[in-house]
Amino acid sequence: MEFLAYFGDVFAPVNFGLLLIGTIGGLILGATPGLSPTMAVALLIPFTFRLEPAQGLILLGAAYTSTVAGGAVSAILLKIPGAPANIATTLDGHTMAQKGEGARALQLSFLASAVGGVFGVLLLIFLTPVLAQWALAFGPSHLFWLAILGVTVIGSLDSSSVVKGLLSGCIGLWLATIGFDDIMGAQRFIFHSSLSGGINVIPALIGLFAIPQVISMFAKGRRRLDAEVLSVARHPIGAAVREVFGRLRALSIGTITGSIIGLIPGVGGQIAGLVAYDQAKKLSPERAKFGTGHSEGVIAAESANNAMVGPSLVPLLTLSIPGSPTAAVLLGGLLIHGIFPGSDLFDNYPDVAWTFINAMLVGQILMCLFGLYVAGLAAKVAQVPNNVMAAVVLGLAVFGSYSVQNSMGDVNVMMALGTGMYFLERFGFSAAPLVLGLILGPIAEANFIQGSMIANATSSVGAYFFTGGLNLVLIGIVIASIAYSVWMELRSRRVVTKDDAVAKAEAAL
Amino acid sequence: MRTLPRTQHILASGLVAGVGLAVAYLSYTQEPRDAFLFPRLISTVFVVLALWTFGKAVLGRTKVGNGLTGAELIRILPGLIVALVLVYGSAKALGFYTATTGAFFILISLYDPAPHGALRSWVRRLIVTAGFWAVMYGLFAVLLNVFTPREIFF
Numbered sequence: 001m002e003f004l005a006y007f008g009d010v011f012a013p014v015n016f017g018l019l020l021i022g023t024i025g026g027l028i029l030g031a032t033p034g035l036s037p038t039m040a041v042a043l044l045i046p047f048t049f050r051l052e053p054a055q056g057l058i059l060l061g062a063a064y065t066s067t068v069a070g071g072a073v074s075a076i077l078l079k080i081p082g083a084p085a086n087i088a089t090t091l092d093g094h095t096m097a098q099k100g101e102g103a104r105a106l107q108l109s110f111l112a113s114a115v116g117g118v119f120g121v122l123l124l125i126f127l128t129p130v131l132a133q134w135a136l137a138f139g140p141s142h143l144f145w146l147a148i149l150g151v152t153v154i155g156s157l158d159s160s161s162v163v164k165g166l167l168s169g170c171i172g173l174w175l176a177t178i179g180f181d182d183i184m185g186a187q188r189f190i191f192h193s194s195l196s197g198g199i200n201v202i203p204a205l206i207g208l209f210a211i212p213q214v215i216s217m218f219a220k221g222r223r224r225l226d227a228e229v230l231s232v233a234r235h236p237i238g239a240a241v242r243e244v245f246g247r248l249r250a251l252s253i254g255t256i257t258g259s260i261i262g263l264i265p266g267v268g269g270q271i272a273g274l275v276a277y278d279q280a281k282k283l284s285p286e287r288a289k290f291g292t293g294h295s296e297g298v299i300a301a302e303s304a305n306n307a308m309v310g311p312s313l314v315p316l317l318t319l320s321i322p323g324s325p326t327a328a329v330l331l332g333g334l335l336i337h338g339i340f341p342g343s344d345l346f347d348n349y350p351d352v353a354w355t356f357i358n359a360m361l362v363g364q365i366l367m368c369l370f371g372l373y374v375a376g377l378a379a380k381v382a383q384v385p386n387n388v389m390a391a392v393v394l395g396l397a398v399f400g401s402y403s404v405q406n407s408m409g410d411v412n413v414m415m416a417l418g419t420g421m422y423f424l425e426r427f428g429f430s431a432a433p434l435v436l437g438l439i440l441g442p443i444a445e446a447n448f449i450q451g452s453m454i455a456n457a458t459s460s461v462g463a464y465f466f467t468g469g470l471n472l473v474l475i476g477i478v479i480a481s482i483a484y485s486v487w488m489e490l491r492s493r494r495v496v497t498k499d500d501a502v503a504k505a506e507a508a509l
Numbered sequence: 510m511r512t513l514p515r516t517q518h519i520l521a522s523g524l525v526a527g528v529g530l531a532v533a534y535l536s537y538t539q540e541p542r543d544a545f546l547f548p549r550l551i552s553t554v555f556v557v558l559a560l561w562t563f564g565k566a567v568l569g570r571t572k573v574g575n576g577l578t579g580a581e582l583i584r585i586l587p588g589l590i591v592a593l594v595l596v597y598g599s600a601k602a603l604g605f606y607t608a609t610t611g612a613f614f615i616l617i618s619l620y621d622p623a624p625h626g627a628l629r630s631w632v633r634r635l636i637v638t639a640g641f642w643a644v645m646y647g648l649f650a651v652l653l654n655v656f657t658p659r660e661i662f663f
Contacts, residue, residue: 050653161573163558163565167525170555174532177548186544189535211592218588219581222622387620388637391613394592395645398600398609403655408601415596419589427521428574445547452546 002346003125006354009054010362018055019359022062023366027374029063030070030082032384035393037067037083038326039209043393045202045333046400053337053349057356060333062363064326068305069113069367073375076105076298078383085305088273092290092297099293106375107240108295109302114368115244116255116303120310121361123259127311128346128357131318135343138319140451141465145474147444150321152478153264155433156485164428166482171429172437173444175199175417182442183449194409201332203401203414204438208431209325210397211418217390237372243295250280250296251303258307263314264323276304310360317341317353320443325432328439336404517576518566522559529559591615605657606646614638 009015022044029040041060048056071082076093089109096105138146151173155165178189179198190196244251257276280300281290290297313330315323320342322328334341345353401414421431455464465471533552536545565571577585591612599608617637623630649655 047648047653163561164573167555167558167562170529170551170558171525173551174548174555177551181544184541184544186539186541188539188544188548189532214592215585215589218585218620221584222620385621387617387622390588390620391616392641394595394616395609395613395641398596399605399645399649399655399657402605402657403649403653406656408658411596411600415593419593423521423577424525426574426577427518428571429525448547448550449543 002129002350003354003358006351007358009351009355010058010358015055015058015355015359018051018059019062019363019366020370022059023066023363024370024374026063026066027070027073027367027371030067031073031375032082032389035067035082035389036209036213037064037071037085038329039213039393040067041326041329041333042202042205042209043396043400045205045329045336046403048333049336049403053334053339054352054355056333056337057330057352058359060330061356061360062366064330065117065306065309065360065363066367066371068309069110069117069302069371070374071305072109072113072298072302073106073371076109077102077375085273086301088277088301089298089305091277091301092292092294093301095291095293096295096298101235101293103235104240104243104295105298107235107237107372108244108298110368110371111240111244112251112254112299112303113306113371114364115251116258116305116307117309117364117367118361119255120259120262120307121357121364122310123263124310124313124317125357125361127314128317131314132343132346135318138343138470140447140454141468142470142474143319144444144447144451144465145471145478146319146321147440147447149474149478149481150315150323150440151433151437151444153481154324154436155430156482160430161428162482162485162489165430165433165485168424168429168431169433169437172434172439173441174437175204175434176438176441177445182446194412197409199413199417199438200404200407200410201439202336202404203410204417205329205332205435206397206401207414207416207418208421208435209329210393211415212422212425212431214390214394214397215419215422217386217393220386223386244299247296247299249283250300253280253283254300254303255307257300258304259311261304262308262311262323272304272308273301276300306364317345317357318343322436322439325435328432328435331439514574514576515566515569515571518571518574519563521574521576522563522566522571526556526559526563529555532556587619588616591619601658606642606650609645610638610642613641 010019026040029035030037041064044060044063048059051059068083068085071086072089072093073082075081075086075090076097079090079094081087081090093105093109096102151169152166155167155169156162174189176199178195180186180196181188254276257279258272261272261275277290277297277300280296281287284290284296286294286296312324312327315321316327316331318341320331320340322331331341339345339349339352397414397418398411401410402408404410421429421434425431451464452461455461458464466475529552532548533556536548536552539545562571595608595612599611602608603611614634617634618625618631621630621634623633649657
């Protein structure tokens with residue numbers, strides 16, 4: 001119950017103010033089609049430089065939580081999901097809005113999000129210290145395999161092609177080696193003076209997530225956004241509360257499914273809503289009503305989306321292994337403040353860690369309260385034309401990456417990586433494993449070198465890295481995740497991959 | 510239409526394989542050896558996966574990725590050129606705020622579905638651009654105190 005000792009810190013004026021800004025801003029950003037939670041958090045990182053570590057993380061955490069929930073606004077009112085995570089919400093939410101029940105759909109969506117989100121953060125609170133204690137037993141070989149596991153799991157599960165996903169991870173691992181070697185001081189792959197200090201993670205994240213989105217908006221050309229914002233009639237909030245808790249089956253299916261999916265590195269919220277929606281439909285006696293504006297569909301999808309947020313941070317805070325692209329961006333936010341998450345995070349920085357987690361808990365409630373009031377404004381912002389959005393994101397990306405260390409080289413790297421990533425994505429490569437490779441590369445290399453030194457002094461390198469129960473378990477998981485993905489790809493039944501699920505759901509809309 | 514993505518896949522995967530081979534070559538030939546131990550490990554996997562992908566592309570068995578159509582490329586190119594000129598040229602030469610505001614105005618004009626002949630839409634674009642400049646200046650120069658290159662303009 002250590003977290004209770006730091007609960008009051010959330011309500012310090014600056015912290016609470018940032019929590020409010022992050023929550024309201026996140027709701028509006030989340031409602032904007034094309035601005036994914038990952039990209040929104042990446043673009044916000046430069047604004048945290050001048051803040052205390054806990055304050056910066058409060059802003060980023062609140063934005064992460066509320067962008068996921070905010071995506072439901074445009075899904076319900078415009079039939080345009082704010083993020084892939086909200087696709088399942090569109091199926092019943094927009095139909096409800098068409099029937100004049102937009103306010104009810106929004107209320108159910110935010111209430112279910114809050115219930116799922118609170119459950120997910122409670123899991124984070126109670127699982128993290130346990131796992132952190134367990135992680136103390138990890139040596140260099142285990143941490144090396146964990147870093148490789150982070151890249152391979154996301155590479156194989158998050159991509160439509162296992163080989164291209166793993167190849168993207170390899171590119172990320174290679175990019176992480178650019179610059180001066182930490183031990184020997186040797187120059188590696190420095191083809192241009194911009195790269196002499198290596199690739200800074202923050203501009204790389206901004207480039208890899210924001211620039212492909214900007215170019216995708218260019219690709220739409222001079223198209224007018226013809227989505228109609230449906231009007232929202234009044235609906236008593238008390239009735240919505242009773243309905244959410246009256247649909248306990250859908251709520252618990254969404255919450256539990258989202259939490260489990262959140263814990264699995266690489267799977268993330270993109271599919272949590274779809275899987276929960278599917279399960280709720282299968283287990284409901286009213287399954288015929290799904291797709292016709294049934295409240296269970298909205299409740300299951302939205303509770304799952306937010307339930308996955310907390311658990312997706314467990315591997316990050318305990319093992320320094322980000323389990324999702326957004327967690328990787330949050331890791332970038334921690335690193336710029338000199339905080340290295342891991343087993344000793346709660347010993348070295350308990351105030352930062354617990355204030356951040358507590359703020360996410362309070363943020364879920366605020367998101368629910370403000371969501372209902374901001375929905376109308378957010379739906380209007382969601383109608384900002386593509387051309388303006390692309391130009392704004394480009395401007396923020398340029399200024400944001402420059403402000404990291406006042407370096408034009410960072411801006412050049414950001415643009416080069418982002419442009420390259422757009423074209424690679426068109427050929428089936430994926431940004432998520434590349435980012436994970438870039439972030440986990442230094443962890444993998446440092447532990448590989450350290451492990452090799454220990455191995456040379458004690459046994460052989462092979463024996464050190466390939467024997468021992470924990471090593472074998474981790475290697476087993478790496479192999480199993482790749483084998484499972486290959487098997488599913490061969491059988492063309494990879495419905496759990498993000499791209500497939502998104503494509504299928506979009507086709508169904 | 511079926512041959513276009515295949516040719517594109519061959520080019521894209523060939524480029525990735527070329528990068529992989531170059532990384533592997535440098536990793537195995539550069540000194541000191543210990544500094545390139547990890548790059549050797551990953552470049553080996555990189556090359557194997559890249560050659561596998563290239564082989565599949567050559568055989569026409571690539572199933573993932575739609576490539577780019579000519580129409581998409583034509584729509585992308587103007588915006589991409591403006592963005593590249595901003596980052597690699599004008600931001601440093603003209604100053605960050607001038608260059609970014611100019612790029613913003615060009616981009617919203619290029620991709621605006623509103624008619625280019627109407628005076629009203631130009632006025633609206635100018636107002637939106639002025640708003641953008643004010644927000645960026647307020648955020649980065651006033652709030653974050655980031656000193657950006659001002660160069661010949663601002």
